[in-house]
Amino acid sequence: MVLFLEFTGTILKYTQNLVHQDNFMKADDLAFDRRHIWHPYSSMTRFLPSYSVISADGYKLTLSDGRSLVDGMSSWWAVIHGYNHPVINQAMQDQISRMSHVMFGGITHLPAVSLCRRLVSMTPPGLDCVFLADSGSVAVEVAIKMAFQYWQARGEPRYKLLALRHGYHGDTFGAMSVCDPDNSMHSLYKGYLPKHFFIQPPGRRFNDSWCEGDDKELVDFLALHHHRLAGMILEPIVQGAGGMRFYHPEYLRQARILCDHYDLLLIADEIATGFGRTGEWFACNHAGISPDILCIGKALTGGALTLSATLTGRHVANTISDSDAGCFMHGPTFMGNPLACAAANASLSLLEDESWRPRVAAISSELRAGLLPLIEHPRVYDVRVLGAIGVVETKDSVNIATLQKWFVDHGVWIRPFGKLIYLMPPYIISMKALRQIIEAIVDSLDVPVHFLL
Ligand code: PMP
Numbered sequence: 197m198v199l200f201l202e203f204t205g206t207i208l209k210y211t212q213n214l215v216h217q218d219n220f221m222k223a224d225d226l227a228f229d230r231r232h233i234w235h236p237y238s239s240m241t242r243f244l245p246s247y248s249v250i251s252a253d254g255y256k257l258t259l260s261d262g263r264s265l266v267d268g269m270s271s272w273w274a275v276i277h278g279y280n281h282p283v284i285n286q287a288m289q290d291q292i293s294r295m296s297h298v299m300f301g302g303i304t305h306l307p308a309v310s311l312c313r314r315l316v317s318m319t320p321p322g323l324d325c326v327f328l329a330d331s332g333s334v335a336v337e338v339a340i341k342m343a344f345q346y347w348q349a350r351g352e353p354r355y356k357l358l359a360l361r362h363g364y365h366g367d368t369f370g371a372m373s374v375c376d377p378d379n380s381m382h383s384l385y386k387g388y389l390p391k392h393f394f395i396q397p398p399g400r401r402f403n404d405s406w407c408e409g410d411d412k413e414l415v416d417f418l419a420l421h422h423h424r425l426a427g428m429i430l431e432p433i434v435q436g437a438g439g440m441r442f443y444h445p446e447y448l449r450q451a452r453i454l455c456d457h458y459d460l461l462l463i464a465d466e467i468a469t470g471f472g473r474t475g476e477w478f479a480c481n482h483a484g485i486s487p488d489i490l491c492i493g494k495a496l497t498g499g500a501l502t503l504s505a506t507l508t509g510r511h512v513a514n515t516i517s518d519s520d521a522g523c524f525m526h527g528p529t530f531m532g533n534p535l536a537c538a539a540a541n542a543s544l545s546l547l548e549d550e551s552w553r554p555r556v557a558a559i560s561s562e563l564r565a566g567l568l569p570l571i572e573h574p575r576v577y578d579v580r581v582l583g584a585i586g587v588v589e590t591k592d593s594v595n596i597a598t599l600q601k602w603f604v605d606h607g608v609w610i611r612p613f614g615k616l617i618y619l620m621p622p623y624i625i626s627m628k629a630l631r632q633i634i635e636a637i638v639d640s641l642d643v644p645v646h647f648l649l
Contacts, residue, residue, distance in 0.1 A: 274499030333366030
């Protein structure tokens, strides 16, 4: 009898696993999720619905109830080649059978070496030394630590950075300290965060003509305060989560010139913009500049696994390394994770033939054709498109819950926030599917309940 019960128990457990193997969530799984699991920027008491996804392939997400959604988000900039990509999957499978992880202290491996070789050759010139980390926020922490350790090593400690208002650099404390101190979600922690300096972001838009004096605030600030700064951090060209604004490349060029002039480190956070999203390999390429420190993440693995990197030049790396400290003081447990490196190598190999360029250009023109006319809509404040990024800024904040549901009911996955309905679809999206997303946005604007007046 005992044996029989054990046997049926095992069978039951096995079938339960089978049910879970196809990722199907039952009602009590959803209830557990709601009761016990934090989602990004979420409340445990005021719920926003979460949709159960059982699989994702190409540019489509499949929900538990069988509905299929066209993905407009690339899972927050990351899944540039689409989901379930056979080349990335194969690379990960091959790597798993060798080793999914091994420590990076005192050990090295080909997946990391191949990846860093690629990164050194594809990023803007001069970025020869690579630090691999776990997430975008950690890449920013590493960049800030590099800047501070560099100045310590020069015997002149400096712990202040210049950053742009409406900037966003991540959720960890160092990264939060250089996000917009008043208008960002992190203003909550203002009392605790180290104080840096902030100036207004450039007002001149990407496609406008640059006018002399457009960088006046930067010029004036640096003339007065450069001696107090270790460097300047910015998101080149595209300010992402802080407002989805696209600014003029000349600003970036001038920032480079001024940082050189005053001997300051320029840190470029390309975690969102890297790997083709803006129509160039990196947003810095629009201005033809190299930063002193570059942060990348998100699309680095094609969105398959989390991995980020902070690159710097030989001068910064050697100054830190030759200092009394004798090393750069950071070394995460999962640094250089071979599985993530294998996914990144596969993702970068898919980019290498540059076939992403015409695809990003096609997405861009479709976004322009579909979204720009919305500027006439009474609910719309602004519309902008750059590369494979489309933004509709509304006059009133969106009601995320109703608008998200409406999008799902119309077969598309878009995650608006604040006054922003924005798109960054996978590069492999079909034009027909892209039009479906655009039409959903256009139609959603006529439904008053989606907007908080
Ligand atoms: N910097 C930028 C520009 C980002 O867009 C993000 C993520 N939205 C981050 C840093 C932080 O990356 P992660 O979420 O991987 O920590």
